[in-house]
Amino acid sequence: MPKGQCHCGAVRYEMPAETIHKAVCHCSDCRRHAGAPMVAWGLVGKDQLKIEGETKEYASSENGRRHFCPQCGTALFYTNELIFPGQIDVQIATLDDPDAIRPDAQIQVAERIGWMARLDQMPAFERYPG
Ligand SMILES: [Zn+2]
Ligand SMILES: [Zn+2]
Numbered sequence: 001m002p003k004g005q006c007h008c009g010a011v012r013y014e015m016p017a018e019t020i021h022k023a024v025c026h027c028s029d030c031r032r033h034a035g036a037p038m039v040a041w042g043l044v045g046k047d048q049l050k051i052e053g054e055t056k057e058y059a060s061s062e063n064g065r066r067h068f069c070p071q072c073g074t075a076l077f078y079t080n081e082l083i084f085p086g087q088i089d090v091q092i093a094t095l096d097d098p099d100a101i102r103p104d105a106q107i108q109v110a111e112r113i114g115w116m117a118r119l120d121q122m123p124a125f126e127r128y129p130g
Contacts, residue, residue, distance in 0.1 A: 004095040006074035011053035026112035
């Protein structure tokens with residue numbers, strides 16, 4: 001079972017490798033809450049996710065709840081009883097092995113940052129430019 005954690009390690013979790021769906025989301029809510037250009041999600045049943053440690057919850061929309069570590073601020077989970085009843089979305093970039101679960105779609109590209117569509121054309125350096 002893939003394991004993950006927040007940056008400081010106060011919150012740890014274990015999730016099934018088989019997800020209901022897994023996708024990279026480009027919506028503005030994900031972007032603002034994560035402070036990152038996109039967020040990768042893996043949806044599982046709430047009873048399939050084992051969480052150790054306490055998360056804090058933020059209402060990012062009427063029914064959307066974003067769960068993060070109160071100590072280091074890492075965004076970890078998303079719940080929405082209206083669209084995902086009994087399920088929980090996990091930010092799979094926080095997995096110890098982030099390649100363990102590979103997203104198979106990009107969603108909400110209508111809200112994607114323009115330059116995110118052409119990342120492959122941006123010069124890339126193994127570390128920092130020399
Ligand atoms: Zn933490
Ligand atoms: Zn989103």
